[in-house]
Amino acid sequence: MSPGRLEGHLRQRRDAGRKLLVPYITGGLEGWLDAIRQAAAHGADAIEVGIPFSDPVMDGPVIQAASERALRSGATPMSILDDLSRLDIEIPIAVMCYYNTVHAAGVERFASLLARAGVAAAIVPDLPLEEVDPWAAAADSAGVETVMLAAPTAPDERLPRIIARCRGFVYAVGLLGVTGERDELASTAVALASRLKAITDIPVLIGVGVSNAEQAREATNVADGVIQGASVVRRLMDGGPDQVGEYVAEVRRALDAPRG
Amino acid sequence: MLQAPGTDGRFGDFGGRFVPETLIPACHELERAFEEAWGDAVFRSELDSLLKSYAGRPSIITECHNLGTRLGLRLLLKREDLNHTGSHKINNVLGQALLAKRMGKRRLIAETGAGQHGVASATAAALLGLECKVYMGALDMERQALNVFRMRLLGAEVVAATSGSRTLKDAVNEAMRDWVASVETSYYAIGSVMGPHPYPYMVRMFQKVIGDEAFAQCRGLLGGDDPDAVVACVGGGSNAIGIFSGFVDTKARLIGVEPSGGAAVGRGVPGVVHGMRSYLMQDEFGQVQEAHSISAGLDYPGVGPEHSYLSSIGRAEYPSVTDDEVIAAFQLMAREEGIIPALECAHALAWIVREADSLRGQTVLMNLSGRGDKDVAQMMDILG
Numbered sequence: 001m002s003p004g005r006l007e008g009h010l011r012q013r014r015d016a017g018r019k020l021l022v023p024y025i026t027g028g029l030e031g032w033l034d035a036i037r038q039a040a041a042h043g044a045d046a047i048e049v050g051i052p053f054s055d056p057v058m059d060g061p062v063i064q065a066a067s068e069r070a071l072r073s074g075a076t077p078m079s080i081l082d083d084l085s086r087l088d089i090e091i092p093i094a095v096m097c098y099y100n101t102v103h104a105a106g107v108e109r110f111a112s113l114l115a116r117a118g119v120a121a122a123i124v125p126d127l128p129l130e131e132v133d134p135w136a137a138a139a140d141s142a143g144v145e146t147v148m149l150a151a152p153t154a155p156d157e158r159l160p161r162i163i164a165r166c167r168g169f170v171y172a173v174g175l176l177g178v179t180g181e182r183d184e185l186a187s188t189a190v191a192l193a194s195r196l197k198a199i200t201d202i203p204v205l206i207g208v209g210v211s212n213a214e215q216a217r218e219a220t221n222v223a224d225g226v227i228q229g230a231s232v233v234r235r236l237m238d239g240g241p242d243q244v245g246e247y248v249a250e251v252r253r254a255l256d257a258p259r260g
Numbered sequence: 261m262l263q264a265p266g267t268d269g270r271f272g273d274f275g276g277r278f279v280p281e282t283l284i285p286a287c288h289e290l291e292r293a294f295e296e297a298w299g300d301a302v303f304r305s306e307l308d309s310l311l312k313s314y315a316g317r318p319s320i321i322t323e324c325h326n327l328g329t330r331l332g333l334r335l336l337l338k339r340e341d342l343n344h345t346g347s348h349k350i351n352n353v354l355g356q357a358l359l360a361k362r363m364g365k366r367r368l369i370a371e372t373g374a375g376q377h378g379v380a381s382a383t384a385a386a387l388l389g390l391e392c393k394v395y396m397g398a399l400d401m402e403r404q405a406l407n408v409f410r411m412r413l414l415g416a417e418v419v420a421a422t423s424g425s426r427t428l429k430d431a432v433n434e435a436m437r438d439w440v441a442s443v444e445t446s447y448y449a450i451g452s453v454m455g456p457h458p459y460p461y462m463v464r465m466f467q468k469v470i471g472d473e474a475f476a477q478c479r480g481l482l483g484g485d486d487p488d489a490v491v492a493c494v495g496g497g498s499n500a501i502g503i504f505s506g507f508v509d510t511k512a513r514l515i516g517v518e519p520s521g522g523a524a525v526g527r528g529v530p531g532v533v534h535g536m537r538s539y540l541m542q543d544e545f546g547q548v549q550e551a552h553s554i555s556a557g558l559d560y561p562g563v564g565p566e567h568s569y570l571s572s573i574g575r576a577e578y579p580s581v582t583d584d585e586v587i588a589a590f591q592l593m594a595r596e597e598g599i600i601p602a603l604e605c606a607h608a609l610a611w612i613v614r615e616a617d618s619l620r621g622q623t624v625l626m627n628l629s630g631r632g633d634k635d636v637a638q639m640m641d642i643l644g
Contacts, residue, residue: 104546151282177441
């Protein structure tokens with residue numbers, strides 16, 4: 001199977017020697033579309049857009065608060081996809097949504113809604129390998145790439161099966177825990193990225209607990225890139241879209257600086 | 261007999277394992293550990309011995325002569341309220357805490373609504389020398405302050421869930437977040453027949469003792485006959501599945517009574533939250549709706565997947581009752597029988613009272629799954 005739009009894009013940049021940066025932004029949060037434009041203009045390689053859900057069990061306090069705020073302001077999956085379909089950026093978009101959002105729409109309908117909105121990929125954090133088939137089949141036929149998560153707890157025999165089902169990139173969960181900023185990059189992050197890099201050529205990005213430019217740099221000593229969520233969303237909520245742009249630029253510089 | 265779910269953890273179309281990848285190995289490990297323990301005579305006799313000499317099993321059956329006369333039917337109560345800690349929750353928790361120890365886990369995580377599962381978990385942890393952290397909705401901590409104090413007295417840490425509706429649903433979210441972070445050292449003791457596989461099945465097997473006992477007790481009391489209806493309240497649905505499991509092959513109607521403000525089976529549509537596909541109160545976009553019930557233990561927008569299955573095949577019925585009907589039933593049982601029921605169980609009685617005409621002359625077995633001491637302060641406010 002030839003790589004889809006997101007995977008092709010990330011592979012090309014990775015193979016040209018670039019470390020990949022994917023900021024996460026909660027859809028429907030005040031200023032979110034400008035934040036995406038800012039991130040795109042300051043060095044993001046793709047954007048992960050979170051579709052807010054009432055019960056985000058993989059998320060810590062910052063993204064929970066952002067989700068609640070977006071929902072209170074009236075955001076729905078449809079309003080977010082509608083806005084994304086009119087968004088004028090060059091880099092691919094992946095949405096992150098909990099499975100009930102997909103389930104409520106129906107897998108085929110949701111896949112075609114994403115495709116119509118120009119969304120390249122989907123990340124569904126509560127849809128493990130055991131449950132992913134109906135969605136993955138619908139997504140494949142609609143041309144939407146399904147990013148799979150790999151966790152530090154996965155036994156060795158499980159990782160190749162995850163990768164076989166994975167499109168776009170593989171999302172290496174950096175630590176045991178929910179999204180949120182931490183003082184240090186967990187040792188599990190690099191360890192898992194190494195295990196994945198040893199068995200696959202698909203881009204390996206570490207997310208969850210990559211909290212600043214320094215940690216992003218450390219993570220990409222092994223991984224192909226990072227996803228940064230809480231640190232981005234916190235800046236959007238506290239400071240606004242410009243601060244997201246400044247932060248993405250700072251992380252970009254750290255990723256691009258020569259390595260010893 | 262209720263069947264075991266398939267290897268995909270499903271009862272029909274319901275159940276499954278919709279959890280973050282991080283937790284999947286733990287679900288597989290638990291599935292293996294439970295099967296092994298359940299088949300091990302040593303584990304079973306250890307559990308049986310705790311149920312007997314610590315929890316006080318078997319629980320008795322009480323016939324309600326006064327209420328029966330008044331309602332024109334024969335009413336039997338399965339007295340789970342007389343168990344140690346005051347509810348059926350201890351049956352499940354003793355099983356899971358023993359299993360946690362066997363798996364080498366030193367710390368229990370639990371969620372609680374009314375506090376009964378939290379108290380049972382704190383109790384089992386104290387007995388077996390485990391640490392225990394209980395997540396409870398901030399609103400529930402206010403209305404069940406007595407149980408919060410009991411848990412702390414038993415040595416558990418009680419943490420308020422302050423997001424969303426600040427009730428059971430949010431306590432489950434917080435417990436799952438803790439579990440994602442601590443999965444290597446902690447055991448998540450889910451309090452009902454919900455969550456990812458194997459929990460709905462495992463908790464049913466631990467609660468099946470209610471139905472097994474009640475079936476034999478009824479046969480004795482009714483001269484070899486079975487009751488016409490078996491009635492229990494349903495939040496997640498563990499006390500209901502426990503008693504249903506003894507009567508699924510009999511003629512008895514199986515009635516699971518939901519609160520009208522949290523009627524997942526009655527008013528929900530299939531959805532996925534907390535690791536399972538089941539009936540769920542949600543909006544058109546799949547946002548989970550907040551339940552509203554006078555009873556903290558039933559204030560939950562979902563339901564265990566096996567109940568969704570039993571409803572879908574027509575074997576069990578899931579009517580709902582209003583808070584006002586529950587308040588009346590609560591007082592009725594106290595005055596007529598000298599038994600103060602938990603507000604949760606008052607739902608079951610409220611349905612029986614409402615349906616008394618259609619049940620005339622029949623024998624009804626109701627699971628009195630918990631005692632009402634915990635609800636007295638709340639009822640003082642309501643009744644003035």
